[in-house]
Amino acid sequence: MQYNIRGENIEVTSAIQRYVEKKIGKLERYFHSPVTSDVHVNVSVFNEKQRIEVTIPMQELLLRAEEEHDDLYAATDLVIDKLERQVRKHKTKINRKFRQQGAPKYVLAELENEAFQRIQREEEHEENIEIVRTKRFDLKPMDSEEAVLQMDMLGHSFYVFTNAETGDTNVVYRRKDGRYGLIEPS
The missing domain is CATH 3.30.505.50 (Sigma 54 modulation/S30EA ribosomal protein, C-terminal domain)
Structure with missing residues (x-):
């Protein structure tokens, strides 16, 4: 992965950069082939809150999450959790599609563990659509x-x-x- 880490109202130190790259790099374990996409990370500070936005555009999936916290490292951990949930949800949909078409039962065996199944059950209960954010802007x-x-x-x-x-x-x-x-x- 290629990293593009920007800071708003904060200097992105090498320690912050290493931490973010290390955490985001852990997402590669969910994919069979190496991910060859650019990772866009925006770190900002507003009203003493640390905010991190991560966007990972890939061929069949766009991963995007943002989180705000008092501590930048905690915000990074929370954003990685969100991204992992997105990846697992995407993989679940793919597995379900393959099972319906008669493919082998375990397409992605490394994801078949108790924690994954628990999260899968929780996400199936969260099927209600809820609008959590509204953006307004002028159309130029x-x-x-x-x-x-x-x-x-x-x-x-x-x-x-x-x-x-x-x-x-x-x-x-x-x-x-x-x-x-x-x-x-x-």
């Missing part, structure tokens, strides 16, 4: 090419904007094949 009029550039600059997989030509709200997104799509209202 632009063309779709500028929107794609903004999306890539932010490291997101989609971007909402106002089309400068039509005045409609549009969405550009990154497709699984690496190209881009545009959603327009009809």
Whole structure:
């Protein structure tokens, strides 16, 4: 993994960098082949709270988590826990899909332990959809090419904007094949 660690209102020391890289590196044990993606880490300090955001874009999965805590190291540990849950949930869906198609029962044997099964049962009970955060922002009029550039600059997989030509709200997104799509209202 390639690490891109940035700090806002905080200097990213070599100790912080080593700790973050060590913790995020532990996620590689969940994958058969080495992960060849860039890891974007944003460390910031606001109102004496340490905040860490981690984004790991991969081919079939986008891992993203953020956490806020008084201690940066504790926030890092909490963010890694969230990312591990996301990976396990993704692997569970893949295993369930293979089992339904008649594949071998244990596709990922290293994940089949008591802790994984307990977390799996807990997550199945958490199927209720709950909106936990709402973001509001002004939509800048632009063309779709500028929107794609903004999306890539932010490291997101989609971007909402106002089309400068039509005045409609549009969405550009990154497709699984690496190209881009545009959603327009009809």
